[in-house]
Amino acid sequence: MSLNGLMKQLGRQFFMTHHPHNQPFAAPLLSNNPQLFFLSRSIVCRNQSLQPRRLTIATMSTTTSDPVHLDTIFKQKKALRTRVRRDLKSMDPTLRSKEDDAIQNLVLDAPWFKSCKRLCAYISCRALREVDTSKLLSEILNNSSKDDYIQMTKTLYVPRVEDKNSHMRMLNISSMNDLIANAMNILEPAPTDVEGNEHQDVMLADHPVDLLLLPGLAFDKSGRRLGRGGGYYDAFLTKYLGLVKERKWKEPFLVALSYSVQIMDDGVIPVTPHDVYVDALVSPSGVIPISEAAKARCQ
Ligand SMILES: Nc1nc2c(c(=O)[nH]1)N(C=O)[C@@H](CNc1ccc(C(=O)N[C@@H](CCC(=O)O)C(=O)O)cc1)CN2
C-alpha cells in the first residue's frame, strides 16, 4: 500500500519528529495503533551555518502538541521500557559481563575517546542493568593507560539529579570519592567536594565537552534513544546543545552504550518532539556510526 493510502487509513494520525543536530535524517511516524510504525520522508539537514533545515517530502498532519496523541506515545514508551527491563533482567550474567568488557574496550580503543579532552559519562548502576562504565571511569580518573595518546588528562562530568522535574546537572569530579548514592541508589557527586568546594557545572564551563557517553533502555540504528522516563537526559542535552550553538562551539559527539538486546529494529522506538538522537552506538559487536559526523569520525 502506498504511503498516502496508509495515511488515509490511519486517519492521518501521524507524528513527525526531527533530528536536532545531525543530517540527513529520516524521522519516524507513529500511528495511534501501537503495532504500526512507519518511516517518514522527513529529512533534517543542516546548511553550512549550522542552521537545522527540515525538508518534508510527504504532506502530513502533525499533532505533536496534541495531548491525547502524546499520551498514546508515552504509553507506548512505557510498554517498551517494561519489555526491555524484562529482557535485561533475564540476560545471562556471563554474557552481560562479556558485553560490558567488549563495549568498554571498544570505547577505550576509539580515536574519538582517546582524543577527547572533556566528556560527560554516566556512573553505571548494576541494579538498573546498565552497561558498565567502571573501567572507563577508572581509566579517565586514574589516567592509568600506558598509551601516550590516552595519557592526556580528561575532564570528567557526571550527572547529578537536582529535582524530579527532569532537572539534572553534569558536575566535574576528579575522583570516585566525590560520589555519594542518591535516593535512586545511583552514585552522583555530592553538592561540594571534601574541601567544601562546589563541583563545576558543565553549563558554566569555559570549554565545551567533546563527548557524551549516554545510558538508556533502548536504541536503534537511526539514533533513537529511549531513556528511563525521567526526561533528564533529553532536557539536559537540549539545554547543552543550545549553549553549544550560542557559543559557536563544536558540537559534542553523542554516543550511547548498548547491550545487544537493547538494539531495536527501526520504527519500534516511539519518539516525542523533545527526544534527542544520538550520533553513534557502541554495542558489543562494534561502534555503529549513525550521523554524518559519526560516519566521518569512524572511517
Ligand atoms: N547511571 C545513571 N545515572 C543517571 C541516569 C541514568 O539513566 N543512569 N539518569 C537518566 O535519566 C538520571 C537519573 N534518572 C533515573 C530515572 C529513573 C531511574 C529508575 O530507577 N528507574 C526504574 C523505574 C522506576 C519507576 O518507573 O518507578 C527503572 O528504570 O527500573 C533511575 C534514574 C541521572 N543519572
Ligand SMILES: Nc1ncnc2c1ncn2[C@@H]1O[C@H](COP(=O)(O)OP(=O)(O)OP(=O)(O)O)[C@@H](O)[C@H]1O
Ligand atoms: N527537554 C525537555 N523539557 C521539558 N520536559 C522534558 C524534556 N524532555 C523530556 N521531558 C519530559 O520528561 C518526561 C519523560 O520523557 P521521555 O519519556 O521521553 O524520557 P526518556 O527519553 O525516557 O528519558 P531520559 O531523557 O531521561 O533518558 C516527559 O514527561 C517529558 O515531557
